[in-house]
Amino acid sequence: MANREKDGGSRKDKRASPRVLREREQRRQTRARVAEAAYAASADDSGPWPADSWMATELAGGRGWVVQGDRRRECAVPARLAREFGGVLAIGDRVRLDPTETSVIERLPRRNHLARKRSDRTRQSGGGAQEHSLAANVDLAVVVAALADPPFHPRLIDRFLIMAQHGGIQPLICLNKCELGEPPPELAIYAGLGVPVVMASAHTGTGLDRLRASLQGKSSVLVGHSGVGKSSLVNALLGSAMATVGAISEKSNRGRHTTTAAQAHRLGADTYLFDTPGIRSWGLWAIQPSELQAYFSEFAGPAAECRYRDCTHRAEPGCGVRAALEAGAISAARFDSYNRLFDE
Ligand code: GDP
Ligand code: ZN
Numbered sequence: 001m002a003n004r005e006k007d008g009g010s011r012k013d014k015r016a017s018p019r020v021l022r023e024r025e026q027r028r029q030t031r032a033r034v035a036e037a038a039y040a041a042s043a044d045d046s047g048p049w050p051a052d053s054w055m056a057t058e059l060a061g062g063r064g065w066v067v068q069g070d071r072r073r074e075c076a077v078p079a080r081l082a083r084e085f086g087g088v089l090a091i092g093d094r095v096r097l098d099p100t101e102t103s104v105i106e107r108l109p110r111r112n113h114l115a116r117k118r119s120d121r122t123r124q125s126g127g128g129a130q131e132h133s134l135a136a137n138v139d140l141a142v143v144v145a146a147l148a149d150p151p152f153h154p155r156l157i158d159r160f161l162i163m164a165q166h167g168g169i170q171p172l173i174c175l176n177k178c179e180l181g182e183p184p185p186e187l188a189i190y191a192g193l194g195v196p197v198v199m200a201s202a203h204t205g206t207g208l209d210r211l212r213a214s215l216q217g218k219s220s221v222l223v224g225h226s227g228v229g230k231s232s233l234v235n236a237l238l239g240s241a242m243a244t245v246g247a248i249s250e251k252s253n254r255g256r257h258t259t260t261a262a263q264a265h266r267l268g269a270d271t272y273l274f275d276t277p278g279i280r281s282w283g284l285w286a287i288q289p290s291e292l293q294a295y296f297s298e299f300a301g302p303a304a305e306c307r308y309r310d311c312t313h314r315a316e317p318g319c320g321v322r323a324a325l326e327a328g329a330i331s332a333a334r335f336d337s338y339n340r341l342f343d344e
Pocket of ligand 1: 177178179180200201202203204225226227229230231233277
């Protein structure tokens with residue numbers, strides 16, 4: 001995200017260039033989408049899925065597993081269809097099957113999806129960045145962080161919040177390992193931004209009831225860096241009734257299906273939890289530097305004071321956001337997040 005032109009800034013009192021107008025409109029739309037995602041009740045608002053649709057829980061080598069209530073089918077996913085979908089199915093995708101229930105014939109339009117940037121240089125695709133849909137049709141993204149071990153960093157949370165909000169998915173922060181100490185003061189930032197926070201411990205069971213209640217009746221995806229306790233939380237939530245219904249595996253560059261990218265667990269009749277174990281890189285996909293500030297909603301007020309309409313709040317003179325930072329009205333951790341993601 002580096003190397004933006006810095007000298008194209010327009011003074012507010014001059015007429016804005018088309019590029020500035022375009023970027024301004026883009027930021028306005030992003031802010032609206034982010035606000036909507038933070039407060040949306042759930043994606044269920046758009047009504048139930050058709051009764052004859054199935055949910056994809058697993059896909060490998062042209063075959064997949066789909067579920068519909070208590071029914072589960074293994075079926076073919078013709079390569080032609082995967083091309084029509086613009087890629088493989090993701091966990092949570094709703095599909096229709098042929099009358100014999102042995103082949104996927106249609107993918108229903110996605111309500112949303114959680115995407116990351118996959119830049120695996122060993123892939124046959126030529127090594128460029130690719131979009132990877134981790135999960136589709138998700139009501140809630142549970143951003144898991146640990147109070148300690150690995151150390152708590154707002155920066156790590158910010159990345160996942162942006163991924164969720166970019167996908168139009170309501171986020172919830174789950175701070176695991178909460179028995180290890182006092183809650184970090186930075187957590188208050190997120191409550192202030194309207195993001196629910198659940199203090200939890202997979203080890204002691206603290207907060208699991210609250211977490212379960214938040215997941216009830218939804219499809220949720222767990223995201224977070226490895227080691228924060230995602231698998232432990234899944235196990236604690238599932239208890240003894242292991243109910244992993246499937247996993248999406250990816251083809252490795254040797255053509256074997258080895259890497260597990262997402263797993264579907266069924267917690268109840270309409271309650272699914274998608275886990276994303278073993279994913280190491282969580283690059284943001286399709287978010288322009290100029291758009292990034294829209295995800296930092298607390299910047300919006302101070303940004304109105306910036307001398308330049310298209311201020312990036314990095315080095316421009318007369319920046320309202322940096323003034324707010326110096327005055328302590330914007331958190332240094334959040335500003336640091338913004339800068340790092342901007343440079344990525
Ligand atoms: P994942 O990589 O996010 O799936 O994390 P894991 O579930 O594998 O957990 C990583 C490590 O953290 C393991 O050693 C767990 O035993 C430990 N862990 C998980 N949950 C807790 C917790 O609530 N408290 C403490 N102290 N450790 C935990
Ligand atoms: Zn500024």
